[in-house]
Amino acid sequence: AGVLTIARNEDSTTFDPIKSAQNVDNWVFSNVFDVLVRVDATGTKLVPGLAESWTVSDDGLTYTFKLRDAKFSDGAPVTAEDAAFSLTRIRDDKGSLWSDSFTIIDTATATDPKTLVVKLKSKSVPFLSMMALPNASVLPKKLVEGANADTFAENPVGSGAFSLAEWRRGDRVILKKNPNYWDADKVSLDGVEWLVIPDDNTRMLKIQAGEVDAAITVPFSRVAELKTNPDLKVISDPSTREDHMLINHEHGPLAKKEVREALDMAIDKKAIVDAATFGLGEVAYSYIPKGSLYHYADNLQRPYDPEKAKKMLADAGASDLTLNYIVNAGKETDEQIAVLIQQQLAQAGVTVNLQKVDPSQSWDMLVNGDYDISVMYWTNDILDPDQKTTFVLGHDTNMNYMTRYKNDEVKALVEAARLETDPTKREAMYVTLQKLAKGDVNWIDLYYSPYINVTRKNIENFHQNPLGRFFLEETVKN
Amino acid sequence: MSAPALPRPLNPTLVAGLAIVGLFALAALAAPLIAPADPIYQDAAARLQAPSLAHPFGTDNFGRDILSRIIYGARVDLQMAVIGVFFPLVIGTVIGALAGFFGGLVDAVLMRLIDIILAFPFLVLMLSIIAILGPGLSSFYIAMALVGWVSYARLIRAQILVLKNADYAVAAVSLGFSRSRVLFRHLLPNSVAGSLVFCMSDAVLVLLSGAAISYLGLGVQPPTAEWGIMVAEGQAFLSQAWWITLFPGLSIVFLAFGFSMIGDALGEIMGVHE
Amino acid sequence: MHRYSFILTRPLQFVPVVFGVSLITFILVRMIPGDPARVLLGARATPTAIANIRAQYGLDEPLWLQYVYFLRNLAHGEMGTSIVYKIDVLRLIATRIEPTFALVLCSVLLSILIAVPLAALAARNQGRPVDHAIRIVSTFGIGFPPFWLGLMLMMLLAVRFPLFPVSGYGDTLGEKLLHLALPSLTIALSLSTVLLRSLRAAMVDWLKSDVATAARARGMPEHIVFWRHVLPNSIAPSINLLAVNIGWLIGGTVVIESIFAVPGMGQLLVRAIFSRDYMVVQGVAMVFACATVLVNFLADIATVFVDPRVKL
């Protein structure tokens, strides 16, 4: 019982699920809305959501979902009609940020109030994982249709465990328990308040002062100190976040694999883990993060060896390499890593010029290829590795995530893996992909890091799955 | 009766102010000689060390020596204070003088411009310019110059407006002096006192703006040692390692103190408050 | 009486100022490299998705045409739609306006409450230890970065001695004031030093002035000389200073807002700049501009009432 107050660093931007692609929104969406298929707490399995069960046709093109008896917070039943509407909407709506990902849907129709049939244009194994995206939540057709979308975003009605009571912009989102939630009996909290406290120090002081029950995105630097506080619990949950160094393959010597290999060896990832995550992270060695589906634990790890790196660079004719490093301004950790990498690469004779730019601008520079190296991170939205793999290795329009990495064998394999229905074969394909990418040094994997949250002692079951979903329906405030 | 000119005793406030600023300037100039360590060298073994003999002001989360960073930071911060004030002072003085002296359309246009800039949210301008030109000192100076001149222009213009009707200005005109001579030799020297006093407190404001920008993450390029960014970055370690923020913070305060004292003294000497 | 005629005519000057601010903001924010659509879409952006968004918000039109649209909307009392928040900019601003203005107001009042008595104490004891102490402390006050000061106050007065809430904004008036106490104090500590110095200087001068001597010559005791003659005369120049500072404050509360999690416009503005939410930047800038112009206007009115000689 009771209301759980959670301090986070940013406010929600909207309550229309198709119009946001941000974690801050998704994490609240999954409290308020429900999806057909959910990802479980471990982040590796799909489990029933609004759909009690589903079947896939043999050609892999037709998905039939059986909906459970669920109600929206206003008491109206959740129907297959609503689900069909929601899927069509995320594909077709002008304001949808996700149309690209859902064009694969050919038709979505309700054959009866509880049965949804989705036909795909072409086969896609990751499709089911996509259904678990909070953005694909099932919305009440009646309330959203037509010109109502804007008013709906202000007064959303969903079938999640909580419903929106009030949104004080910039301050807090106030949710109250949804009595109509299909699994309402299990929900212990009377409500949830998501408070916005942008400053890290303030957020930590806030929980230390006992003014909130939980605070999320704890800076790694504060963990040790918070752990000594007997009133607090520091919770570390595995995440799919991976920090990596992008390399622009088209820039001079960086086109040479040996040079990229040398760079990989010149970077002491352990030191970065220690400095940036205070030892809480782990050295990364594959683009599919540890704990995710098809992660390859035995992937190649090049040893840290600046001397060898120096020699390799000399052999490759790049002994006086100078690199332009785009640093995202405003993120302290990014700047710290930048300084550290600059110093490490210097040992291998590489001169690194740091160029700090506003994060919104760095996107443009990366897309335009105005960079040599830069550190970025990725967190998975869906459980299936296909999404990230396509973006990173699949030669899509993003030039393989701005790296301009080219390997046709890899490209073909990415396509094939998407269509492979046999899990074992599919896993083998992804292992190969991980090996190939590592071999080509498409980028340099740096580290994996966990989600660190902190709660007061009296809070139980406050955790996140690797995709970031908070299971507040299980959280208990004593 | 003409009293003999008494030798003016040195103004103690001025001496103290100059001494403080001079000390920092000296530290900046002699940084390589007096700094005990390389300000950007990271020593993984010496992270977050409290002040000790080896590191009198302690080390930061990269194991960098804070004393050395402060000494090298003096270079950047003094430069920021000086350049951040110099251009606004010069631009503002010239514009204010022209507006006040010529009056009419020139004045009307410039005054509206001043109104606009005064009403313009400083932060929008600052952040936009830094975003356009990229974070770094030169963007900072440009932003400061674009906004900062307004205060000086207003001060000077108000002075010139009064003084251009003063008898000595009319007298200068009556003696056939050229306009530029009247403006630059007779009016301007008599109008700058207020600006000079103001520029001392302005220097402090410039440093603080720099610190605020650092807080928002758009400060100087890493790994440059600069006090504002040191304070901003050290915030994360406030409860574990107070020394990371305290010493650069105190440096800003002391430099500000020096500037304020010079400003006070200039005010007294030049009789601004009459 | 025509001494006050400016109250009617001055507001006409708002128009060019607000227009100018809108034009400069418009050009400036669009000169910033970076694409709002890409910011919105994040890492998964694809060129088609980007083009889609740009078209939706009219960002693919020529710049001048966008400005024309903007002006046309403005004429209808609209300021466009926020790209990030997807709602009408004016409505968005309306939800954030109160905390910022409450914060500015409290800070200014608090500064005055701090500055006037201290300035009086210092000026009346000019050259004595009290005076030196006040001047030194106030000079130090100017030099502290506000974000540091704020954090210190928070650690002291909210965590160590839990007198005030750490951060946020309340529901009721009482709660709001309680929440604004620390942020206002942080601002006031630096703002009051500026005021204090100018007031003290003016008071010292006026204490030595002929006006004070004349009052003493008619037998007025020192406290009457001070409160009735010196103080009113010293205030006038500080009003202008205060107005300029409030102007700076209005657009500069962001750091304090973000430290104390005050849900105000400063935070909105900074996020909008970083995410290239053009219409929001535009809207907030114009609200700030109007507020600044208004504050200066009020200061003019105050000056006219304080000093009967002033004509505008």
Next chain:
Amino acid sequence: MSTPTPGAPLLSVRDLTVVVRGAQGQRALLSRVSLDLGKGEILGLVGESGSGKSLFCRSLVQLLPSRALAVTGGTAVMAGRDLLSLSEADMGALRGAKIGMIFQNPSSHLDPVMRVGDQIAEGLMFHRKLGRKAAKAEAIAIMTQVGFTDPARQFASYPHEFSGGMRQRAMIAVALACDPDILIADEPTTALDVTIQAQILKLLMDLRDQRGLSIILITHDLGVVAQTCDRIAVMRQGELVEQGPKRDLLARPQHPYTQALIASHPSMDEAAPTEPPAPPAPPRRPLMEIDDLHVRYPVSGGLFGRRRSFSAVAGVSLRIMPGETVGIVGESGSGKSTLARAMLGLAPISDGHVSFDGDSLRLKRDATLAKMRRQAAMVFQDPFNSLNARLTIGETLAEVLRVQGKVARAAIPARVEELLRLVELDPGLAGRRPRQLSGGQCQRAGIARALAVEPRLIVADECVAALDVTIQAQIVDLFRRLVATMDLTLVFIAHDLAIVRHLCERVVVMHHGRIVEEGACAEVFEHPREAYTAALIAAIPDIDPDRPLHAPPAGALTA
């Protein structure tokens, strides 16, 4: 109030000594000054500028201008108590209540942001414990007494809404509010023109007669003293050099300084320069020709800023021949300085023509101005403000010489020295800035600067007002010499009609921006045609105590 026994003075000062503590130790500013003030007596305190007159009065009420000054000896006994050793609280009770003070410069001593009436009532409420209403009634009564015409309205006015004369009266009202026994009036009329000066002096004398008030009147004008005082004390360099009843002292001055003071006083009676006027020269072209000149200043208008204007000069026509010496007189604000400035193209001409040496300022503005700048020069009214405070006198002069280019560069220092000598200034002062000079020295520097141009025409605005009478005489001589030997044309503006009469051939009388009378000096002063001119002449206080002062009617104050 007990009347003191006859003979026993109301205030008795003995051996008053005031020192200034500086970097090099003490310096006495007042040394052992002793004097008495009887009941109902007006004591005139005269002496050169800086002799300690103001200081003397301020010591009596313990209001020394600076902390560096201190009373180190002496007594000032009033009703059995020594004023100099009273505590601050006792002194406070006395100030205003028993001793009223009128300060030298009323403008700076009135609180600009407080209503005049409140400043008068303030003392009443404090000393006499009157309520707000009663104090207001009393204040209005006093205002009526000092000559305010509409005190009920003027009670609510602010000082800046008053003319100089009215402010002076307000100051007097403040000083008299609590009905003091002693009034100290420090140069109450210096800044005023003769007509207003006469009104105020008359008022003080009336008050003495009505209330039995004792007055210490400080002034540097012997005429004022002669007209108003009973006794005179003369100060010089911090010492009281001579004192005695008015008539004795004026008739038989003992101290050489007093003698010099009296001898240099210009009198209207003395005949004009003895030499007969030169035979009329063959008619030449006028050097300066002014035709229906108007100068209007904008005044802020009504509610919607409708422009109104005020005519400072309204239709003046005047011709000045080469070699002529023309005096311009008239009450304060009559437009003399404005006319002078407009003549030289330094004030905007709204209407009419000014021609210099045949060239019209309107038609050929640039050319005429260029010529004028090289051939005409002005001496400004305010000696201090017309010099650039940041330049030394030497630099100021050298700059003029350099810009004008009439003297070779190498010869400039010598010429600067020569100019300084010409105006009786020690060339050693060349390195001083205006702030380090006395008012009189600044005024002479201003004259030297005008002479540096080697002009054909000098317009001298009030150029001797701040000077001791002795130096005044020397400057007048210098001008006379220049006119005679160098064919200089002189336009001489002055309040002091006596000097004009001494120096000028022709005089122009101005009133409200117009010329009301014009003619040969002797003619106009002997037989003024206009009543205004006659009033001006009559208002001049004469050093002869037996010529009573003619004050114009008090109604003029409201103008």
